[in-house]
Amino acid sequence: MPLGQRRGTTLRTLADIPSHVHAWWTSPKTWHCGTLSYTCPKLALLCFWLLWGDICYVLMEAVTPSIMPLKLHDLGAPNWVLGMMMTTVSGSITFFLNPVISFKSDRFRSRWGRRIPFIVVSAPMLVACLVLLAFGDRLGFWMQSHLSLLRHASPNAVAVAVLGFALATFTFFNVFVTSVFWYLFNDVVPEHLLARFMSWFRVVSQGAGAFYGFFIYGHARTHSMEIFLGAAFLYFAGFGLMCLNVKEGEYPPPPENIGHQVGRIAAIKTYGKECFSLWHYRYQFIITFLGSMGAGISLFGVFMSLGLGLTLEQMGRIGAFRDVVISVLILGSGWLADRYHPIRVVKVAVFFQVATTPLGLIWFFWHPAPNVVYLYSIATSLLLTAPLAALMGVWDPPLFMRYFPRDRYGQFCSANAMCRAAGGIVGGGLAGAYLDVMGRFTSHYTPYYYIPFWHICFSAPAAFLIVKMFKSWESYGGDEAYVPPLPAGDTKDAMSGPAWESETEA
Helix, strand or coil: CCHHHHHHHHHHHHHCHHHHHHHHHCCCEEEEECCEEECHHHHHHHHHHHHHHHHHHHHHHHHHHHHHHHHHHHCCCCHHHHHHHHHHHHHHHHHHHHHHHHHHHHHCCCCCCCCHHHHHHHHHHHHHHHHHHHHHHHHHHHHHHHCHHHCCCCHHHHHHHHHHHHHHHHHHHHHHHHHHHHHHHHHHCCHHHHHHHHHHHHHHHHHHHHHHHHHCHHHCCCCHHHHHHHHHHHHHHHHHHHHHHCCCCCCCCCCCCHHHCCCHHHHHHHHHHHHHCCHHHHHHHHHHHHHHHHHCCHHHHHHHHHHCCCCHHHHHHHHHHHHHHHHHHHHHHHHHHHHHCHHHHHHHHHHHHHHHHHHHHHHHCCCCCHHHHHHHHHHHHHHHHHHHHHHHCCHHHHHHHHHCCHHHHHHHHHHHHHHHHHHHHHHHHHHHHHHHHHHCCCCCCHHHHHHHHHHHHHHHHHHHHHHHHHHHHHHCCHHHHCCCCCCCCCCCCCCCHHHHEEEEEC
C-alpha cells in the first residue's frame, strides 16, 4: 500500500476517534454486579472515583513505612526495636483485628452498604494519628523536658516511645481501611472487568508511587512534618470524596454459620473451618506467611543503599523510575491474567523471584563508586524488579477474586491477612535481630549486605507450594469449571461469578 494511502487511513482513523467515543458513551449495553447496573457513563464514573480514592490512599500509605524507619534510625533506635515497631506491633494488631472486621463486614448490611461504613467511621481517628506522627518526635522532646517523671529519661528514647504509640494507634485505625477497601472493588465492579480494572488500578498506584518518589521522598528527613500533614489532608478530603460518590448495592442475606448456630463461638468455629480446613486454601496462606517473613527485612534496605553511597533523592528517583515501568508492564500482566488466569502468571513470577534474588549478593564482591551503584540500581530496577513486580501484581487481589468464594471474599482475604500479619510479627523482629548479630562481626553498613540470604530462605519454599496450589486449583475444575470449595456440611455453596454479575443489552 502506498505511503500516502497509509497516512490517509491513519488520519481517517484518528478523525473517527470522537465518533467511536460517542458511540461507546451512548451504547445501550449495561453491566451488572449484584443489584448494581451500569451504563457506559456510570461505569466510567465508578472507575474514576475508585481510582481517585486509590491515588489518595496510596500516597497516604506510602508516607509511614518510608519515613518512620528514617526517623527511628536517626533517633538511635536499634534494628530490633525498629523491626518490632514497624512490623511486629503492626502485624499483631492486624492479626487480631483484621479477621473480626472482615468477617463482620461480609455479614454487615446497611443502607450505605457493607464496606464504606467501616471506612467512614475510622477516617477521623486515622487523620488524627497522622497528625500525631507529624509532631511525635517534637512532642516526645517536650514531654521529657517538662514532665518530672521523664526528666531522667533520654530525650530520644521518649521520642521513640511517642512515635511508637502513634504508629500503633495509626495501624489500629488503618486496619479498618485495609481490611475492607480492597473488598469494595469485588462488590461494585463487574467480575469480567475486574482484571482489566485492577491493571489500571495498579497503573494508578504505581503512578502515585512514582510521584512520591520523584518529588516527596527526597525531603523525608528535612520536611517529614509537612509530608505527614499533607497526607492527612489528602486522605480526609480526597478519600472522603470517593466514599460519597461510590454506591454499594443490595446484598443477599449473609451466609449462616456452620450448623445454623449463632453467637461469637459459632462465628469463630465457622471462620476457622471454612478458611483453614482445606489444603486448597492452606497453600495460599502458607505462601503468604513465608512471603511476609521474607519481607520483614525489606525495611532495612534503605540503610544498605545509604551504605553503598546513595542519597535519599537518588533512591526516590530509582523507585520512581521503577514505578513508571511497572505501570506500563502491569497492563501486560493484566492481559496475561485475563487470558491465561492469574495463577499461571503468579507461578512464573515466584520462580522468577527465586532465580533473581541471589543477584543481590553482588555487593560482597563488587565495591564500585556511588555513581556506578546508582546506574546499576536503575538498570536492575527496570530490568528485574519492575517485571517481577508487574507479574506479582496480579496475585493480590486479582487471583484472590477468582480463587476465594465470592460471598465470603472478605473473610478469606482476612485469613490471608492474618497469615501475612503473623509472618510480619515473627519476621520483623527476627530480621532486626539477625542484622544486629551480623553487625557484631562487620562494619557499620556491611550487615545489610546479608539481606538477600534472608529472602532466599523464604522464596524457595514458596516456589514448591505454588506448584501444589496450582494442581489443587486444576483438581477443582481449573479454567473451565472452577468453583471455590467449601468444607462438607457448610450451609451455602460459594457464590459463583455468573450468579453475581452479567452483561446485557438494554
